[in-house]
């Protein structure tokens with residue numbers, strides 16, 4: 528990796544694990560066992576920008592740099608986000624003066640609690656080469672050809688707040704007025720979801736965003752897959768991540784699904800997963816060369832198979848989406864009303880919901896992506912022919928995800944109406960599958976691609 532001149536457009540990373548790392552060394556869950564077996568070891572989250580700026584320095588970081596084949600000898604600034612020990616590990620400074628480059632000046636910038644932790648260490652281990660600078664939310668500093676902005680994270684107890692998210696903009700050498708036409712990076716770890724008015728504004732070419740606990744229960748002041756998606760959607764909606772802006776998940780913990788499934792889930796959100804030590808070139812290709820593809824997706828499965836969740840995942844990172852609910856509302860049926868409410872509560876607040884039995888007009892009008900849930904309810908309403916719906920699905924200009932049910936793999940319905948419904952749904956499903964760019968099947972919460 529080595530040193531790169533500011534403005535060369537490269538950002539090297541040395542780690543993207545959570546505080547406990549992934550695998551957690553003490554844990555033998557399936558996710559940790561997978562990580563050990565696959566050799567996918569993730570250490571404390573950090574980023575090394577063009578060899579010069581090191582973002583966060585937990586105790587794992589120097590060794591992870593060595594494992595990635597990187598010397599920290601050219602680092603001139605360490606930017607700390609907060610005083611949790613996986614981000615602020617001043618013990619590593621002990622060995623710097625022993626290096627041949629160890630007398631070069633080093634500035635450590637961070638919020639007051641991080642600076643205090645470093646000062647306490649340096650009081651016992653004095654080092655004339657190191658200077659400490661307190662940074663507060665809203666501060667803007669120019670260093671080494673970069674403009675550094677500190678945004679306030681929502682993270683940590685009162686003793687360590689404020690916590691910071693770092694915004695690093697490369698000031699291209701050809702713009703001496705400092706207008707900053709270079710590349711811009713957001714280092715977004717660690718934080719809870721931020722309200723729109725507190726979101727960093729960018730625009731960013733690359734966002735490293737924490738995604739700590741996957742589908743697990745909320746943990747610490749962190750993001751899981753759902754809130755990671757919501758944060759990406761908000762960054763896109765507010766213009767902080769324009770088209771072509773890349774997102775990479777970092778601060779990954781063992782509540783995440785094993786790597787291949789996590790990579791798939793992140794790709795659905797237009798986000799990337801990389802191993803520890805990966806080198807990211809900002810001029811490289813984005814993961815989604817065509818954000819409109821796949822345009823038409825059919826997701827099928829039995830009841831409680833996870834098919835609705837799988838369909839929703841595909842649109843969670845979108846700045847806007849329309850949810851087309853086809854189920855009839857039955858105000859007299861408390862159990863049914865509770866079911867619909869549970870579905871509604873799971874959906875992001877910024878989605879628009881329409882309740883309809885006529886899907887063709889919706890698919891024919893321009894607009895944001897559409898999620899149809901589901902075909903069985905649409906069929907029972909009988910307000911539109913299968914020809915109308917299937918043709919509109921084929922011809923739609925909108926990204927469309929359709930959820931349908933699998934009936935007929937079990938008991939033969941006892942009534943003629945039940946048997947007719949089963950047959951008609953099977954036929955519509957086959958026609959939709961034929962028109963879809965992708966077809967996915969969910970069983971026991973696991974999604975498999977059929978087409």
Ligand SMILES: [Zn+2]
Pocket residue numbers: 545546611613614717778
């Ligand atoms: Zn952390």
Ligand SMILES: [Zn+2]
Pocket residue numbers: 550551554555556557558559560781
């Ligand atoms: Zn584990």
Ligand SMILES: [Zn+2]
Pocket residue numbers: 609611682683717
């Ligand atoms: Zn933390």
